[in-house]
Amino acid sequence: MIYTLPHIRLLRAVSRLKLLQTAVAVVILPPVYLFYFQGVVPFALVSYTTGIALFAGVMLYTASHFFRRVVGMMYLDPSQTTLKVSHLTFWGGRRDLYLPVSDVMTMGDTGDSVNETIVKLKRFSGPETLYFSTRFGRVVDKQAFEKVFGTLK
Template sequence: MLLRAVSRLKLLQTGITVVLLPPVYYMYLQGDASDLLVVYTTGIALFAGTMLYTASHFFRRVVGMMYVDSAQTTLRVSHLTFWGKRTDVYMPVSDVMTVGDAGDSIGEPILKLKRYSRADTLYFSTRFGRVVDRHIFEKVFGTLT
């Protein structure tokens, strides 16, 4: 929820700075704005765009929730899109690497969610999140001890 709000605020901030650029350049061309204002406004817009890209790259890779179906064969993983909306990815449990296979140790605060069939990596936390059913979690990701 917090990452979703921050993601949308970054979009809003970037949008506002991009909308402000044309009037500032117009005022500069008319002689009503100083060089410093143009440089300052352009710098803020570039910084906002860079931060939007960086933040959205991070936010898209953080897992919000994970669910296993009743047959315990499919894992549904929820994460954010670039626009701050929730999207679900479905993957077979047999395709999900255990914590040990992903190269993490159990005590780490952030763990990798990797698959055998794809190179992309998502991240989740058992320290900041909550494991509702430990037995199913260990079936998918391996033991916690």
């Protein structure tokens, strides 16, 4: 292991709570509409419930868009040629990417510095960008980290 983000468990919990919130909001909608058409509840309740469900969906999309790009852990194999990057999925699970070290851009290549709160993890071969933080995360193996991302000075 060369890097870890201790707060990844919190992000995972928030990601799953957003899924639960959206599911509850969507499940509540049909009965509210049914009661409205039966004349039991006013239109204000229907519009309020629909607004909450739509807002929950938008927030789910926004939050998962961010959470899926946060790196939780990085590992370097013993031969120091493959970087294993762990990040969250849409459902809050763990996804591992295996990248050749030669394909990973250094901090100098991405234009980031060590002093920045959020640093980009980019590849030469693809447009996908992941993010990690040297401020909130912990560099476990400084030598191996510098082999992949350049010096930490």
